[in-house]
Amino acid sequence: MKVKNISFRTIWPTADNTAVEIIDQTKLPHIFTTLRLDTMRDAERAIREMQVRGAPLIGVTAAYGVALAMRDHASDAALAATCSVLLASRPTAVNLRWGVEKMRDFLAPLAESERAVAAWQEAARIADEDVAINAAIGKYGCDIIRAIHQKKGGMVNILTHCNAGWLATVDWGTALAPVYTAFDAGIPLHVWVDETRPRNQGASLTAWELGQHGVPHTVIADNTGGHLMQHGMVDMAIVGCDRVTARGDVCNKIGTYLKALAAHDNGVPFYVALPTPTIDWTLRDGVKEIPIEERAAEEVTHIAGLCDDGQVRTVRLTPQGSRAANYGFDVTPARLVTGLITERGVVKAEAGAMWVLQ
Amino acid sequence: MKVKNISFRTIWPTADNTAVEIIDQTKLPHIFTTLRLDTMRDAERAIREMQVRGAPLIGVTAAYGVALAMRDHASDAALAATCSVLLASRPTAVNLRWGVEKMRDFLAPLAESERAVAAWQEAARIADEDVAINAAIGKYGCDIIRAIHQKKGGMVNILTHCNAGWLATVDWGTALAPVYTAFDAGIPLHVWVDETRPRNQGASLTAWELGQHGVPHTVIADNTGGHLMQHGMVDMAIVGCDRVTARGDVCNKIGTYLKALAAHDNGVPFYVALPTPTIDWTLRDGVKEIPIEERAAEEVTHIAGLCDDGQVRTVRLTPQGSRAANYGFDVTPARLVTGLITERGVVKAEAGAMWVLQ
Numbered sequence: 001m002k003v004k005n006i007s008f009r010t011i012w013p014t015a016d017n018t019a020v021e022i023i024d025q026t027k028l029p030h031i032f033t034t035l036r037l038d039t040m041r042d043a044e045r046a047i048r049e050m051q052v053r054g055a056p057l058i059g060v061t062a063a064y065g066v067a068l069a070m071r072d073h074a075s076d077a078a079l080a081a082t083c084s085v086l087l088a089s090r091p092t093a094v095n096l097r098w099g100v101e102k103m104r105d106f107l108a109p110l111a112e113s114e115r116a117v118a119a120w121q122e123a124a125r126i127a128d129e130d131v132a133i134n135a136a137i138g139k140y141g142c143d144i145i146r147a148i149h150q151k152k153g154g155m156v157n158i159l160t161h162c163n164a165g166w167l168a169t170v171d172w173g174t175a176l177a178p179v180y181t182a183f184d185a186g187i188p189l190h191v192w193v194d195e196t197r198p199r200n201q202g203a204s205l206t207a208w209e210l211g212q213h214g215v216p217h218t219v220i221a222d223n224t225g226g227h228l229m230q231h232g233m234v235d236m237a238i239v240g241c242d243r244v245t246a247r248g249d250v251c252n253k254i255g256t257y258l259k260a261l262a263a264h265d266n267g268v269p270f271y272v273a274l275p276t277p278t279i280d281w282t283l284r285d286g287v288k289e290i291p292i293e294e295r296a297a298e299e300v301t302h303i304a305g306l307c308d309d310g311q312v313r314t315v316r317l318t319p320q321g322s323r324a325a326n327y328g329f330d331v332t333p334a335r336l337v338t339g340l341i342t343e344r345g346v347v348k349a350e351a352g353a354m355w356v357l358q
Numbered sequence: 359m360k361v362k363n364i365s366f367r368t369i370w371p372t373a374d375n376t377a378v379e380i381i382d383q384t385k386l387p388h389i390f391t392t393l394r395l396d397t398m399r400d401a402e403r404a405i406r407e408m409q410v411r412g413a414p415l416i417g418v419t420a421a422y423g424v425a426l427a428m429r430d431h432a433s434d435a436a437l438a439a440t441c442s443v444l445l446a447s448r449p450t451a452v453n454l455r456w457g458v459e460k461m462r463d464f465l466a467p468l469a470e471s472e473r474a475v476a477a478w479q480e481a482a483r484i485a486d487e488d489v490a491i492n493a494a495i496g497k498y499g500c501d502i503i504r505a506i507h508q509k510k511g512g513m514v515n516i517l518t519h520c521n522a523g524w525l526a527t528v529d530w531g532t533a534l535a536p537v538y539t540a541f542d543a544g545i546p547l548h549v550w551v552d553e554t555r556p557r558n559q560g561a562s563l564t565a566w567e568l569g570q571h572g573v574p575h576t577v578i579a580d581n582t583g584g585h586l587m588q589h590g591m592v593d594m595a596i597v598g599c600d601r602v603t604a605r606g607d608v609c610n611k612i613g614t615y616l617k618a619l620a621a622h623d624n625g626v627p628f629y630v631a632l633p634t635p636t637i638d639w640t641l642r643d644g645v646k647e648i649p650i651e652e653r654a655a656e657e658v659t660h661i662a663g664l665c666d667d668g669q670v671r672t673v674r675l676t677p678q679g680s681r682a683a684n685y686g687f688d689v690t691p692a693r694l695v696t697g698l699i700t701e702r703g704v705v706k707a708e709a710g711a712m713w714v715l716q
Contacts, residue, residue: 029677193680195658197555197579200675203658207680219682221555221658222580223613227688230615230645255581257588261619287588300553300561300579303661305673315663315673317558319387322551322565324577330585 001166001173001180003032003212009171010057011064011127017120020064024051025167029208030306037061040069040082047089047096054168055242056130056275059099062086063126066103067119074115079107092293094243098277102126127170133275134172136343141178141238141273142185144339144346148235148269149187156182157235159192159225162253163201164240164273165209174273175240176206178341183215191217192228196253198299198326222255226262236269238341244272244279248334248349249286254327260336269338272349276342276357284351286331293328300324359524359531359538361390361570367529368415369422369485375478378422382409383525387566388664395419398427398440405447405454412526413600414488414633417457420444421484424461425477432473437465450651452601456635460484485528491633492530494701499536499596499631500543502697502704506593506627507545514540515593517550517583520611521563522598522631532631533598534564536699541573549575550586554611556657556684580613584620594627596699602630602637606692606707607644612685618694627696630707634700634715642709644689651686658682 001008003023011022019038026049027033035051037043043065046052052061069082083100090096106122107115149156164175172180182189191210196202203219210217220228228234237259243251250256250272263270283289301318318324337349347353359366361381369380377396384407385391393409395401401423404410410419427440441458448454464480465473507514522533530538540547549568554560561577568575578586586592595617601609608614608630621628641647659676676682695707705711 029680030674195555195675197553197581203676203680208677211677211679217680219658219676219680221612221684223555223611223616223688224683224685226615226619227612227650227685230689253581254579254585257584258581258616258620261584261623262616265619292585300577303663303673303675305661305675307671307673313665313671313673315661315665315671316388317553317661317663318561318577319566319569321569322387322561322575322577325582326579327582327585330581331588 001171001209001213009127009131010052010167011060011170013124019068022046022052022061023167025053025205026051029204030312037064037068040065040085043068044086044089047086054163055093055095056169057167058090058093059095060123060127060130060170062096062099063103063123066100066107067123070107070116070119074112076108079104079115099126130170131172133343134169134174134177137174137273137275137341138172138177138181140346141271141341142181144236144271144341145178145182145189146187152235154188156187156189157192157233158189159194159228159234159237159259160206161194161202161239161256161259162196163205165206167205167209168240174275175238176209177273178238179215180213183213189216191215192225192234193217193219194222194225194255194259195219196255197222200303225259229262229266229268234268236271237263238271238273241272241274241278242329243290244274244340245283245286245289246279246281246354247284247351248337248340248354250332250334250337250349251286251290251329252332254330257330257332260332264336270336271339271341272337273341276344279354279357281358287333290331292330295326295328297324297326300326359529359567359571367485367489368410368525369418369528371482377426380404380410380419381525383411383563384409387562388670395422395426398423398443401426402444402447405444412521413451413453414527416448416451417453418481418485418488418528420454420457421461421481424458424465425481428465428474428477432470434466437462437473457484488528489530491701492527492532492535495532495631495633495699496530496535496539498704499629499699500539502594502629502699503536503540503547504543504545510593512546514545514547515550515591516547517552517586517592517595517617518564519552519560519597519614519617520554521559523564523567525563525567526598532633533596534567535631536596537573538571541571547574549573550583550592551575551577552580552583552613552617553577554613555580558661559611583617587620587624587626592626594629595621596629596631599630599632599636600687601648602632602698603641603644603647604637604639604712605642605709606695606698606712608690608692608695608707609644609648609687610690612688615688615690618690622694628694629697629699630695631699634702637712637715639716645691648689650688653684653686655682655684658684
């Protein structure tokens with residue numbers, strides 16, 4: 001997608017193929033800057049410090065991390081050490097494990113001398129595969145947006161929560177892929193962006209990437225979506241997800257469930273966009289079976305933003321002595337989900353419809 | 359309620375009865391400081407600059423504003439001018455009009471020479487009346503909390519949204535009156551405090567006043583309540599309100615509707631606490647009939663907090679160029695409300711039950 005009218009991915013090899021570059025997402029939305037990753041340690045740090053984030057992008061960065069390591073040391077021992085260093089960078093990220101293990105399984109059978117070149121090509125292939133998956137999600141989701149536009153005959157208002165945009169992937173995004181595809185196709189649309197406390201990925205990342213690409217959007221407090229839906233100001237909701245069960249329960253950023261309830265109460269279609277590997281076929285009841293990560297209280301008690309003096313500063317919001325709790329995700333029961341938008345088409349969120357994706 | 363172990367109201371006459379004092383609520387939760395209001399203009403400024411806020415407290419401050427004015431000028435013309443200055447301080451505040459008009463109607467028939475003394479007494483009476491109403495709400499609400507405690511046999515977890523605590527009234531609060539009454543009675547309880555974006559009255563005011571009084575509480579992002587309710591971590595919700603229709607639709611701080619939906623979806627009792635004058639008997643369908651105030655976008659795009667250097671600073675959260683929308687309130691349909699806790703008892707949120715309050 002575009003930044004200042006130039007097409008970017010979130011990660012790309014340098015022109016001379018000696019390193020990869022990324023957008024430093026910890027600086028957004030206030031400062032746009034890119035970083036060069038020369039070594040596996042650079043990639044590991046970028047993941048750990050969340051300069052890259054979003055499940056698909058973490059996976060691809062890890063794959064490039066393995067590729068960077070192979071240039072210096074390509075022995076079996078080096079491969080094993082590389083994988084364990086990278087896996088420890090964000091212990092709970094499923095795609096990190098996926099990206100690292102995919103590289104390991106691909107490289108292990110190869111001769112040491114072949115590994116460096118092959119690893120670089122494989123990392124690039126994994127990145128391209130992510131883009132292709134998201135482009136397909138975009139196409140299927142765009143059909144839904146177009147149908148709403150044709151039925152309604154005007155601007156389509158889409159609500160989204162958190163950031164499941166191109167910044168979370170290599171390009172296009174998951175929840176935002178349909179938005180970009182429809183926007184590029186000239187369908188008039190506007191996005192309501194939940195700021196998504198406590199980490200504010202909506203206000204800082206989704207608003208930024210939509211703005212850079214020129215997509216009309218409005219940031220709202222997370223409290224606002226229900227009111228908008230009551231008054232016919234939302235035509236559909238699209239969110240991403242971290243995990244979906246075999247019967248269609250959706251684990252996503254905390255607060256998704258509340259928006260799904262409001263959508264259901266007001267007859268607003270509520271879609272979840274995902275690559276099919278996000279489905280965990282071993283789980284059924286998401287509320288009972290998916291453990292919810294508790295994160296640092298400081299994400300609730302403090303917030304960072306841009307001061308008048310141009311410095312990004314962190315301020316405390318709560319009184320001294322008040323405890324805070326920070327649950328990172330919630331589970332939206334399948335009954336509240338209108339459909340799952342995948343790279344293989346749109347399916348109902350129920351076991352009987354989902355099995356074709358297995 | 360208590361601040362640093364000393365009992366406070368939010369507004370009180372000085373010992374020599376020459377002025378009133380207030381808590382400067384714009385400085386909370388980081389700085390506790392009181393302000394002296396010597397003149398009607400001081401009272402007007404305190405309301406306009408939101409050093410006092412909360413419907414009942416605004417009404418009482420306005421009443422004291424009239425009383426302060428009568429000391430200097432007690433003519434009919436001065437009374438009329440005073441009332442119009444105060445009414446303009448927060449144009450949409452219903453209780454402001456109520457407080458000012460109550461004073462005007464009380465003072466108009468009196469001789470000029472009697473007005474100063476009578477006005478002071480009447481303002482004090484209005485303040486005491488607010489305290490009595492809230493104490494009664496506290497008693498009825500405490501009965502509900504006690505019943506849950508007895509049934510459950512342990513800690514009662516109560517979720518609240520925004521600030522309908524003693525800081526919004528003269529003492530006790532509306533939604534928090536039952537909490538304080540139950541806490542003072544020794545019932546074990548814990549409050550989940552929605553931070554309540556965009557103005558964060560939960561994180562800054564509710565957390566502060568609960569903490570000062572010693573009530574166990576935890577601040578959460580507004581996105582969190584649904585998850586907590588899904589996991590049995592909320593036994594009841596109590597919120598305040600700005601307006602209730604004759605059939606029980608509740609207009610309250612934006613986001614209340616989302617919590618009510620989650621409570622309903624999980625069988626959690628959802629109560630609204632209010633003095634009966636909050637009921638607008640001329641309205642029925644709240645979603646259709648109550649206009650929702652749109653406030654400044656800066657409340658969404660910027661936030662103030664305490665910096666490491668001890669200064670309270672405002673930081674920008676959103677990217678340059680991203681629009682924000684700020685709807686102040688939403689309407690919770692009566693079907694989602696378990697009961698209305700009033701100073702005259704607890705009633706169902708439906709026309710047939712509410713008429714006894716008329």
